[in-house]
Amino acid sequence: MNPATQGQSKRTAFLLSQLGAVASSRFAERTREIGLTPSDAGVIRLLARSPGLSQRSVAEKLGIVPSRVVPLIDSLQGRGLVNRVRSSSDRRNYELHLTDAGERVLHELRGIAEQHEAELLAPLTGDQAAQLGFLLAQLAAGHGLDRDLHRGSVSQQS
Template sequence: MEARRPRLGSAFLLAQVGAHAAQQFTERMTELDLTPAQVGLLRLVASRPGQSQQSLAKQLGTPATRLVPLVDGLEKRGLIERRRNAEDRRLYAVEPSEEGRALLGRIGQAGAAHEQAVTAALTDDERDVLHGLLVKIADQQGLTPGVHPGYLRLRS
């Protein structure tokens, strides 16, 4: 007789699957020589080019001083560029470089493979249902769409 799996709480299962998925994503991004935080920032910069670091930090929910090392690292790798803001010369507009945009294509491919791997046990319809339920929970919890809450813990 097969042993029955204990009934675990949904919050625990979300945390368990989330931690596993995050670790797997980290490993995929390591192959691209990126951290998940760098990926998130690069995606945000590409989705809204020309914003200041202060604006980016606000969207990520982290102090601008904590974001500076992350921006510096992406700039040193040639993935983003800082340019003087035409409207306020005290600020820099942050934009993806050509190399950064090219890397985003590879990130997208890796992300799609990750999504497929994590949800491989589900049908397409089940994936849609799961996605809808997770969006509903994220909205109810006040999470910012597309922004990982880990940015709140970035070290300066």
């Protein structure tokens, strides 16, 4: 191990969790300014990529419980960002779609994510930021993280 990097060993996990919390809460601040919770943002991004998903699928992809999805979509629908359409093939489930207003919010969200990223990585040089991105991606892959999932525990056994 490079001697210059010794000494902060054993704190990396804590730093990761600390910085993760900062990243999350700063992002939450930014989304709150356009009236969204981070969960709202997650649903919108998911529906942008996979239109027509059922609430069940949304719950699964996002790693939340189906009963949580109900008030989430209620609120999004109430603000005219998401539509519930009864599936014609299976009238039990809905097909969820972004409305035009939802698409516009999605664009705002992308701007926010870009600003957020820039602010967060500001203390690093471009090369360092790239390195960090690489290392985190490798960590995420090693722990089997999905790109939609944003929760603490990953698949508890049995």
